[in-house]
Amino acid sequence: MPETSAGTLTAPAKPARQKPGGTLYRGREGMWSWVLHRITGVAIFFFLLVHILDTALVRVSPEAYNAVIGTYQTPIMGLGEVALVGAIVFHAFNGLRIILVDFWAWATRHQKLLFWIVVGLWVVTMLAFTPRHLINVFSH
């Protein structure tokens, strides 16, 4: 007789083991590129929202505008700019990948390769940008 048969209407003594909500779906390059694309897209959106508001401030009061912009000239903001540029660069390159995947059957078949090309281009761009930018930020 099995220990827990159809008749035993009791939860097992052993408490539920790990991953209560089910496992995370193990999608591959396509899924993760989409996750990153959405995260970077939403992040860029909120940046632009704030950026349009602070720029609009110059019409209200140039002094207030200068004060706000002045607070951006800190190393922490400098690092934030690296993150922002990183997000935009990924979103832009991957956006081009999505356009290719949508319209070109070859790209639909080779989307994984294209994803790694996007990652490669992103790394190259960031290697070119980050040192120069940080030298600027920290030499002020």
Added chain:
Amino acid sequence: MSTTTLEQPPAAEAAIQSFTVTFLIRRFDPDVDTEPRWQDFDVEMYATDRVLDALHKIKWEQDGSLTFRRSCAHGICGSDAMRINGRNRLACKTLIKDLDISKPIYVEAIKGLPLEKDLIVDMEPFFASYREVQPFLIAGSAPVAGKERVQSVAERAIFDDTTKCILCAACTSSCPVFWTDGQYFGPAAIVNAHRFIFDSRDEGSQTRLDILNDKEGVWRCRTTFNCTEACPRGIEVTKAIAEVKQAIMRGKP
């Protein structure tokens, strides 16, 4: 004088090695549980066994209450799509030797459809979307001289891939868009619409393109390729969806 055939015993007589494999199965009994729970089972398996064999062994030898669907057991009926180690697979086509048995093997129901019991989900929303795309030949005219409707090999090849679908729902339930928006038609419905949209004998393509141009139609697709990875029939699902998107933009198949 010696016949070489009899000198060695047949190799098959050597014992085939078996392994103890741990399965963690996400169970849910609506009569008892308020939430699903994980339960582990140790099963003696051969490398050539399938996950479906493990479920059978558990049901027949350890716990008869384990509930799952299967029918053909050979990858044709589409009954046993489930999430195995976090990916949608048919239990009857997933061999033990292709899994890492040094760790437990996670088995749970497919995502995005209402969970009914253990590995069984309510497939009705899935089939409702399937029916909505009118997956049958629509032709106003009778075939010429009572014969079959002639189609060239090239015309047939255009939609060959999408004729292979077995309606297992592995694709639709692997789609992140479908998980959060159950109204989305989902890859399987689009695949089966594709099968008729690009069929030269069919006359209902425009209707189907209009149906899929809906807010919950093909434009929901975010090209994550989870469906293509999940399809046990090897259908290039995302590519089929892209072809339907382009047909809608062109205004004709």
